[in-house]
Amino acid sequence: MGLQAKGIFLLAVLGAALWGLWPTVQAYRPGADPAQVKYKVNLGLDLQGGMFLDLAVDSAAAADRVLDRLAVELENALLDSHVDYVSVERRGPVVEVVLGAREKPPWEDQPFKRILAQYRLAPGDRNGFAIRLPEGEADTIKKRAADQALEVIRNRIDSLGVSEPQLQKQGANNIIVQLPGLKNREAALAAIGTQAVLEFFIVEDGVSPSLADPSKHSVKYEEVRDASNKVVRRDPFVLGRTPVLSGETVRDARVAISNSNGRPYVAISFDSMGAAAFERITTRYRLRRLAIVLDDKVQSAPVIREPITGGEATITGQFTMQEATNLAVVLRSGSLPAPLNIAEERSVGATLGEDSIRQGLISLALGFAAVVVFMLVYYRLSGGFASLALLLNVVLVLVALAGFQATLTLPGIAGIVLTLGMAVDANVLIFERIREELLRGTAPRTAIDEGFRKAFWTIFDSNLTTLFAAFALLAFGTGPIKGFAITLTIGIVASMFTAIYVTRFFFDLFYARRPRLVSLSI
Amino acid sequence: MSEDRSKDRGKDRAEPARRGRKGRGGGQLPGSASGAEAPPQAAPAGATVTALPRPHRFFQLIPNDLSFDYLRWRWIAIAGSWTLIGLGLIVMAFKGLNYGIDFSGGTLIQVQVSEAADIGKMRDLLNRAGVGSFSLQALGEAGHQDFLVTLGHVAPEAAKRGGASESVPQKVERTLKESFSTLTVRRVETVGPKVGEELKGVAVNAVLVSLGAILIYIWLRFQWRYSIGAIVATIHDVLIVLAALAFTQREMTLTVLAAILTVAGYSVNDTVVVFDRIRENQRRNPKGELGQVMNEAINQTLSRTILTSTTVFLVVIVMFVFGGQIINDFAFSMLIGVVIGTYSSIFSASPIVYMLYRRFPPRLK
Numbered sequence: 001m002g003l004q005a006k007g008i009f010l011l012a013v014l015g016a017a018l019w020g021l022w023p024t025v026q027a028y029r030p031g032a033d034p035a036q037v038k039y040k041v042n043l044g045l046d047l048q049g050g051m052f053l054d055l056a057v058d059s060a061a062a063a064d065r066v067l068d069r070l071a072v073e074l075e076n077a078l079l080d081s082h083v084d085y086v087s088v089e090r091r092g093p094v095v096e097v098v099l100g101a102r103e104k105p106p107w108e109d110q111p112f113k114r115i116l117a118q119y120r121l122a123p124g125d126r127n128g129f130a131i132r133l134p135e136g137e138a139d140t141i142k143k144r145a146a147d148q149a150l151e152v153i154r155n156r157i158d159s160l161g162v163s164e165p166q167l168q169k170q171g172a173n174n175i176i177v178q179l180p181g182l183k184n185r186e187a188a189l190a191a192i193g194t195q196a197v198l199e200f201f202i203v204e205d206g207v208s209p210s211l212a213d214p215s216k217h218s219v220k221y222e223e224v225r226d227a228s229n230k231v232v233r234r235d236p237f238v239l240g241r242t243p244v245l246s247g248e249t250v251r252d253a254r255v256a257i258s259n260s261n262g263r264p265y266v267a268i269s270f271d272s273m274g275a276a277a278f279e280r281i282t283t284r285y286r287l288r289r290l291a292i293v294l295d296d297k298v299q300s301a302p303v304i305r306e307p308i309t310g311g312e313a314t315i316t317g318q319f320t321m322q323e324a325t326n327l328a329v330v331l332r333s334g335s336l337p338a339p340l341n342i343a344e345e346r347s348v349g350a351t352l353g354e355d356s357i358r359q360g361l362i363s364l365a366l367g368f369a370a371v372v373v374f375m376l377v378y379y380r381l382s383g384g385f386a387s388l389a390l391l392l393n394v395v396l397v398l399v400a401l402a403g404f405q406a407t408l409t410l411p412g413i414a415g416i417v418l419t420l421g422m423a424v425d426a427n428v429l430i431f432e433r434i435r436e437e438l439l440r441g442t443a444p445r446t447a448i449d450e451g452f453r454k455a456f457w458t459i460f461d462s463n464l465t466t467l468f469a470a471f472a473l474l475a476f477g478t479g480p481i482k483g484f485a486i487t488l489t490i491g492i493v494a495s496m497f498t499a500i501y502v503t504r505f506f507f508d509l510f511y512a513r514r515p516r517l518v519s520l521s522i
Numbered sequence: 523m524s525e526d527r528s529k530d531r532g533k534d535r536a537e538p539a540r541r542g543r544k545g546r547g548g549g550q551l552p553g554s555a556s557g558a559e560a561p562p563q564a565a566p567a568g569a570t571v572t573a574l575p576r577p578h579r580f581f582q583l584i585p586n587d588l589s590f591d592y593l594r595w596r597w598i599a600i601a602g603s604w605t606l607i608g609l610g611l612i613v614m615a616f617k618g619l620n621y622g623i624d625f626s627g628g629t630l631i632q633v634q635v636s637e638a639a640d641i642g643k644m645r646d647l648l649n650r651a652g653v654g655s656f657s658l659q660a661l662g663e664a665g666h667q668d669f670l671v672t673l674g675h676v677a678p679e680a681a682k683r684g685g686a687s688e689s690v691p692q693k694v695e696r697t698l699k700e701s702f703s704t705l706t707v708r709r710v711e712t713v714g715p716k717v718g719e720e721l722k723g724v725a726v727n728a729v730l731v732s733l734g735a736i737l738i739y740i741w742l743r744f745q746w747r748y749s750i751g752a753i754v755a756t757i758h759d760v761l762i763v764l765a766a767l768a769f770t771q772r773e774m775t776l777t778v779l780a781a782i783l784t785v786a787g788y789s790v791n792d793t794v795v796v797f798d799r800i801r802e803n804q805r806r807n808p809k810g811e812l813g814q815v816m817n818e819a820i821n822q823t824l825s826r827t828i829l830t831s832t833t834v835f836l837v838v839i840v841m842f843v844f845g846g847q848i849i850n851d852f853a854f855s856m857l858i859g860v861v862i863g864t865y866s867s868i869f870s871a872s873p874i875v876y877m878l879y880r881r882f883p884p885r886l887k
C-alpha cells in the first residue's frame with residue numbers, strides 16, 4: 001500500500017473511531033439521559049451505582065407450598081360438607097387427613113372428587129386418608145418455581161423506578177437481577193424478597209397465648225411501631241391453626257387514604273372463587289375477628305360485622321405511604337412460589353460510583369502522561385510516533401466497547417491503564433531492535449525495516465501469553481473481572497495494530513522525503 | 523539531520539573498525555559518540571572531502587553489551603527466590619491469606635462518615651449490636667473517612683417469613699447512625715457460602731487453565747525445556763506475589779486474582795523475549811556453548827527486558843497511588859508481580875532451561 005493510501009486509510013479509521021465515540025459523548029453530557037443512547041460505552045454497576053443480585057430460588061419449598069394450599073382447601077371442603085374430622089395437616093410430601101370415628105372419605109361428592117382427580121391418594125393410616133402430588137408433579141413445580149419467581153419479580157421491580165432493569169434466569173434455580181442507578185437498596189430488597197404470602201385466620205379470642213394448643217392454634221404477632229419506625233412491641237394473637245383463606249385469590253390491590261384518619265391502607269379485590277370463599281367466611285364467623293396475616297405477621301384483626309359479598313376487603317395497619325405502596329405492588333404481582341435467598345449481592349451507591357470514575361479517569365490520564373513522557377525522553381521523535389499510536393489505541397478500545405455495547409467497570413478502566421503500559425512495549429521492542437541495527441552499521445531505512453520485521457514475532461508471542469491469561473479471566477470471570485478481561489484483550493489486540501502498523505506509518509511519513517537518510521531520532 | 527552520503531545508499535554498511543568489543547556496538551552514555559564511525563580517510567588529491575557521518579546518539583540507560591555471566595549466579599538466584607517463597611509459605615501457614623468475602627462468603631459494608639469518628643467507639647457499637655463476628659477497617663483520612671465492616675456469613679437475608687424484620691446491613695447502618703449522624707452507606711456486598719465455594723473453584727480453574735495454555739504454547743513455539751523453564755519461573759512469580767499478599771495481609775479478592783493471572787501471563791512476555799534471542803543466537807552460532815549463548819542473549823536483551831517492564835511499572839505505580847482504594851490491592855499485586863517477573867525472566871527462566879539441557883541433553887542425531 002502506498003504511503004498516501006495508508007494515510008487515507010488511517011484517517012478513515014480515526015474518523016470512524018471518533019464517529020463511533022460520539023454516542024458515548026452525547027450520552028454522558030450533563031443533563032443527558034444515557035438510557036436513550038444505543039451503542040455507547042455502558043457503565044458498570046460499580047461506576048454508576050446500582051444493585052446486582054443473584055437470587056437462589058428455594059424450589060424445594062415450592063412443592064411444600066402447593067401442598068399447604070391444598071391442606072387449606074381440603075379443610076374448607078370438609079367443613080363445608082359437614083364432615084367430622086380430627087385434623088388436616090401437611091406432613092412432609094403428603095397432606096394427612098384424620099377423620100372422625102364413623103366418617104368415611106367423601107369421594108363421591110365435589111369438591112373431593114375434583115381434588116382426587118387432580119392429586120393422588122397416598123396410604124393413610126387410622127381413619128382417614130392422605131393426598132400427595134402426582135408423580136413428577138413435584139419436579140415440575142420445582143422447575144417452574146424459578147420461572148414463576150422470575151415473573152413475580154419482574155412485576156415488582158417495574159415499580160422501583162429503575163430505568164434499565166435486567167432480569168434473567170441463570171441455571172435451574174437462580175435469578176440474576178440488575179438494577180442500575182438504584183438509589184434505595186432496602187426498598188428494592190423488600191420489594192423483591194417479600195414472600196407476600198397473604199393469609200386470613202380466625203382469631204381465637206377466648207384463648208390466652210400461654211394456653212395455646214399447637215394442634216389447634218397458632219400464635220402470630222403484630223409488630224407495633226413507634227414514630228421512628230422502630231418496633232416497640234409485639235402483640236400476640238392466638239389464631240386458628242390453618243388459614244381460612246389465602247391470598248392466592250387476590251386479583252388486585254390498590255393504595256388508598258382512609259377518610260377517617262388520613263392514613264394509607266391497601267384495598268384488595270378477590271377473584272370470583274376468593275369472593276365466594278370470603279362471603280362464606282364472613283358469614284360463618286360473623287362477630288369474630290379476622291386476622292389478616294402477611295408473611296406470618298399480623299397486619300390487623302378487624303371484627304367481622306356482617307357478611308361481605310362484594311369480594312372487597314381492606315388491609316389497614318401502621319403503614320407509611322411507601323409501605324402501603326410496596327404492599328400493594330407485591331400483592332398485585334402475586335406471591336413468590338418459593339422463598340428467595342441472596343446468593344450474591346453487589347450494591348454500590350452513586351457517590352462511590354462517581355468517586356471510582358474520577359479515580360479511574362485520573363489514573364488513565366496520568367498513566368498516559370507518564371508513558372508519553374517516558375517515550376519522548378527515551379526515544380525522542382520515535383517516542384512521539386509511539387505516543388500518537390497509543391492515543392489511537394485507547395480510542396479504539398473505547399469504540400470497541402461502545403460497539404459491542406460492553407460494560408466498562410472499574411477493573412475495566414484498570415485494564416485500559418495496563419494496556420497503555422503493555423501496548424507501548426511493542427514499540428520498545430521495535431525501537432531497541434532498530435537501535436541495535438543502527439549500531440551495527442545498518443543504513444537507517446533498512447534498520448527501520450529490520451526492526452519492524454524482526455520484532456513482529458516476538459511481539460506476537462509475548463502478547464499472546466498475556467492474552468491467554470485474559471481469555472481465562474473472560475471465560476471464568478464474572479461482572480467487574482470480565483470487564484477487566486475485555487478491555488485488556490481489546491487493548492492488546494488493538495495494540496498490535498497501532499504499535500506496528502500506525503507507528504510504521506509515521507516513520508514512513510516522516511522519513512519519506514529524505515532520499516539519503518543517515519540518522520533517526522530514536 | 524540527514525546528510526547526503528553516497529556511500530550508504532540503501533545497503534548495509536560494512537562493519538567499521540571497532541573498539542575491541544566482541545559482538546555488536548554497545549549502549550553509550552548520552553553525549554558520547556557511539557560506534558559505527560568510518561575511520562577518517564585521507565582524501566585523494568583533487569577529490570572533495572565529504573563530511574564525517576554523524577554518530578548515533580541514543581539516550582540509552584541500560585547497556586546492551588555487558589558481559590555479565592548470569593548463569594554463574596544461578597544457584598544464588600535460586601536460593602534467594604526459594605527463600606522468599608519459603609518465607610511466604612510460612613507466613614501463609616501462620617497468618618493465612620486474608621480471604622475476602624469473594625472466597626470466604628460473608629457481608630461487606632462500606633460506610634462513610636463526614637465527621638471525626640473514633641474507630642474504637644464504632645467497634646464497641648458493633649459489638650453490642652450483636653451482628654456476630656466482624657472486622658472493622660478504616661480507610662482514608664479523618665473527617666471524610668470510609669470504614670469497611672466485614673461480617674462473617676449470616677443467614678440468607680431476603681425478607682424471611684416471620685423472621686427478623688431488619689437485614690444485617692440495615693442493622694449495622696441503624697446502629698452506627700445513632701452515634702454518627704452523617705453516616706452513609708456507600709457499598710454493600712454479600713456472598714453466600716455456596717457462591718463463595720463456587721468462586722474458589724473458578725479461581726483455581728482459571729489459574730490452571732492459564733498456566734496450562736502457557737505451558738503448551740511455549741512447548742510448541744520452542745521446546746519442552748523452555749516450556750518448563752517458563753512455567754517454573756511463572757509459578758515462582760505467582761507464589762511470591764501470594765507471599766507478599768499474605769505478609770501484608772491484603773485482601774485476596776477476585777480482582778486480586780485477576781491481577782495474579784495477568785502477572786502470570788505478563789511475566790512470560792519478558793521470558794519469551796529472552797528465549798527468542800537465545801534461539802536466534804543458537805541459529806547463528808550452532809556450535810557455541812549453551813551457557814555462553816544464553817548469557818549473551820540475556821545481556822543483549824537486557825535493555826528490552828527492563829524497559830518493557832518499566833513502562834508497565836509506570837502505569838501500575840500511577841494506579842497504586844491515584845487509583846483509589848478499590849483497585850489498590852490489585853495495583854499492589856501487579857507492582858510486585860512486574861518487578862518479580864522481570865527478575866525471574868533474567869535470573870530464573872534461562873538457568874532452569876540451562877540446567878535441563880545439562881541434565882537431559884538432546885540425543886545426538
